[in-house]
Amino acid sequence: MVAQVTKNQTNLYDTDYNLWVLETVKKLENRDLDSLDWENLIEEVLDLxxxxxxxxTSLLMKLIEHLLILQYWECETERNRGHWEREILNFRLQIIEELEDSPSLNNHLNSKFLDCYQKGRKLASKHSQLPLNIFPEKPIALIEQILDENWLP
Incomplete structure (x- = not known):
């Protein structure tokens, strides 16, 4: 019987994810722990x-991209400065909000900073059509400055 319940839950997970979520929530609310699809539930929680x-990390890459564009795409600065500064603030606010909700993500962000910088460089190069070597290989600022709402290059 237990094997059949697990098989049905797994099938529901594979065939109607939304219904599986709703059913799982009901089971959790009712404290019906014996009939939970534990394998998929654990996988989903880890995926969160x-x-x-x-x-x-995506937000940090986009933030770095826009900071680099603001600093190095000189022929477009006058026309696009306001847009880029708004994007920079938007990405900063989203990152700050994520860090307020989950302060432990700060460690992840710090460990990924150099990788995000390199990816942000590539994005800035593609966006601006400027050669990659226009953008410095080493970060233009420390992560604390990058995240500081009052700092612009």
């Missing part, structure tokens, strides 16, 4: 952390 990490 992975999603948060991917989100915050």
């Amino acid at each position: 952390s992975k999603r948060d990490k991917r989100k915050i």
Whole structure:
């Protein structure tokens, strides 16, 4: 019987994810722990952390991209400065919000900073169509400055 319940839950997970989530929530609310699809539930909870990490690193890459564009794409600065500064603030605010909700993500962000910088460089180069070597290989600032709402290059 237990094997059949697990098989049905797994099938539901594979065939109707939204319904699986709703059913899992009901079971949790009712404290019906014996009929939970533990394998998929554990996988989903772990994936929440992975999603948060991917989100915050993506935001940092985009923030770095826009800081680099602001500093090095000189022929477009006058026309686009306001837009880039708004984007920079937007990415900073989102990162700060994520860190307020999950302060432990700060360690992840610090460990990924150099990688995010290199990816942000590539994005800035593609966005601006400027050669990659226009953008410094070493970060233009410390991560604390990058995240500081009052700092611009």
